[in-house]
Amino acid sequence: GQQLNQSPQSMFIQEGEDVSMNCTSSSIFNTWLWYKQEPGEGPVLLIALYKAGELTSNGRLTAQFGITRKDSFLNISASIPSDVGIYFCAGRESGNTPLVFGKGTRLSVIA
Amino acid sequence: EAGVAQSPRYKIIEKRQSVAFWCNPISGHATLYWYQQILGQGPKLLIQFQNNGVVDDSQLPKDRFSAERLKGVDSTLKIQPAKLEDSAVYLCASGSHQSTNEKLFFGSGTQLSVL
Numbered sequence: 001g002q003q004l005n006q007s008p009q010s011m012f013i014q015e016g017e018d019v020s021m022n023c024t025s026s027s028i029f030n031t032w033l034w035y036k037q038e039p040g041e042g043p044v045l046l047i048a049l050y051k052a053g054e055l056t057s058n059g060r061l062t063a064q065f066g067i068t069r070k071d072s073f074l075n076i077s078a079s080i081p082s083d084v085g086i087y088f089c090a091g092r093e094s095g096n097t098p099l100v101f102g103k104g105t106r107l108s109v110i111a
Numbered sequence: 112e113a114g115v116a117q118s119p120r121y122k123i124i125e126k127r128q129s130v131a132f133w134c135n136p137i138s139g140h141a142t143l144y145w146y147q148q149i150l151g152q153g154p155k156l157l158i159q160f161q162n163n164g165v166v167d168d169s170q171l172p173k174d175r176f177s178a179e180r181l182k183g184v185d186s187t188l189k190i191q192p193a194k195l196e197d198s199a200v201y202l203c204a205s206g207s208h209q210s211t212n213e214k215l216f217f218g219s220g221t222q223l224s225v226l
Contacts, residue, residue: 006153031212033214035217040222041219041220042115042202042204042217042219043154043202044217045216048212048214050212095212098144098156098159098167099144099156099215101154101155102153103152103153104153
């Protein structure tokens, strides 16, 4: 099936630093979603993107739908300890295809 | 608004035993999904329902896995018999409609350990 390449696999940052992570696919996607998962819980939707070039913010989080439609980026500004978790990108080629997930970026924030 | 409900939260069984998971989606959501998440991986789709019909079960190991959503609301996923490699978190998600713009909302999952 379709694979998404998500990087980096893990990050250790100091509280207050900004964070960037990205996701790429081998085919064109019409939808990009970013989720956060904490231990023992299901993924929680952070941001949804539907148009190439779209830039959407949710508090300190900003995500972009790449112009090529084959990639997406998530930025977290001024990180805080509660940002710790695993961030997943997910994408869909069309309305009739399933949502596929990347392998996640594990974020650790050092206070 | 209540979220996606799943039970049980944890299950430990021996290989070759059977197990069933239950999911109640967000009220009014037509689509329901079962995902398998192996430790260190992203969720992988097992089966997708639209109301009470199966839309996509191409990645469901049908020799041992089965799922149903008889009345188009809650759903059950069964494994019979379980193998060691079935140890994973089983996540249920629901969405309001099947389309490019659909957002998926997940339950907390059932963590299965097969010994």
